[in-house]
Amino acid sequence: MPVQIYSPFEKFNFSNTSCFLTGQPLQSTEEKIQVFPQWLMSLYKLEDQPFKLLDESIATYKDLKIPCSAQVNDAFLEPLENEIAEAFAKGYKGVRALNELRLFQWAAKLMYGIVFNEIQSGIKMQHAQGEQFSMSQSILLKFSQLHMMLQSINLPLYFEEFKPFSLFLFKVNNREEEFGYRDEINTQTFALRIKDFGLILCLQDNQANRGYHHEIYEKIKEDTLHPIQFEEFSGRVFYSNYLFNRLPEYNILPVNDEIFIEDMPLRGVSSKPVFDHWVNKTYGQVLENFWKNWGFLLLEIIKDPEHPMSFLFDAEGNKISSQSILLPI
Structure with a gap:
């Protein structure tokens, strides 16, 4: 029997009776x-x-659970968790040595778990009001495709010469006890800053954001960042993924007992740029939120609207050393 991809969004199956x-x-x-x-x-x-x-x-964090077969958990999810936990225990070097696909699978499972809980909560709330639960077709497709990609954990499902995600990894001078987590489920953007590293993932952009930030990332990716520098780059990525105006599409190609996923060109038939226009005031609002720990306000951040405040680069475009930043970590 050919391998079958499970599609919970077809019948909207979000009960606790199915894996x-x-x-x-x-x-x-x-x-x-x-x-x-x-x-x-x-x-x-x-x-x-x-x-x-x-x-x-x-x-609470412990309240967030998803229905999962013990067999599936033992065979596929526990080994993934063990692999990630072992890498994280080694810090930046351990994460850097990880297979990027495994990191993507782990973050996608976490993100989809939150989506699952959000949908269950939404269904209960709408039913309590006597209404039918609904969501936009574009969000539905995004979540459905994320779930399909997640099945690369348990099925012979392969991405055909492309990565469906953008990954950014940095060494960061974090406080030992700090847990810095952030997500945006509509754009499927994920950031985690713990131990001596920080990572950002755009889970379904076919590396578009990696290309968008390529020049900056190449300049700073080997540096050890101050947390405010990581949060600045993270703000850039969260904002650019909001500006990303394509909904990636894929061909699903079953071949014998395997399934290959092929990406369609992002440009498609649209003449619009892949990213909408960057607006510094909006970016400044994002930074204000990402820099809450340090108390910078929007008016300070965009005092010069053409050149928002930056801890990564000075006015001449030179890199700022993390050691020269006199702010608490």
Whole structure:
């Protein structure tokens, strides 16, 4: 029998009676796994920390769970978690040595777990109001494609000579106990800053953001950054992924017992640039949010509207050394 991709969005199956990854029936509604893995929650004492959902309701990190077959968890997800945990324990060097696809799979599983919880919460809220749950077709397609890519964990599913993601990794001078996590589920952007590293992933852009920030990234990727520098670059990527105006499309090619995913050209038939126009005021608002720890306000950040404040480059475009930044880490 040919390999089948599971598509929960076709019948909108988000119950706790089916495995989130394969759709197979579960023995019990208690057959679940944590969205944020236990090893990570234990490391940073996250279990009872608040986690705000899109409907403004507050859960805790340990409340976020997804239905998952014990067999699937044992065979595919636990080995992935163990591999990531081992790499993270070694810090920047360990993460740098990881297969990028494994890092993508791990972040995608975490992001999709949050999406799953958001959808369940949305369905309950809409039903309580006597309404049918709905979401835009573009968001539906994004989430559906993310789930398809996630199945590269458990199926012989291969990306045909392309990466569906942009990955940026830095060495960062973080505080030892700090857990810096940020996501934007509509654009599928993910950032994590812990131990001695920070990483940013755009989960479904076919490396478009990697190309957009190529020049800057090449200049700073070998440097050890101050946390405010990492947050600045992270703000750039989160904003550019918001400006990314394509919805990537893919050909699915079953070949014998394998499935190959082929990317379609991003330019397609549109004459529009792949990214919308960069607006410094909007970017400044993003930075204000990313720099909350240091208290910089929008008026300071865009005092010169043509050249927003930067801790990465000076007015002449020269790199700023992290050692010269006299701000707390």
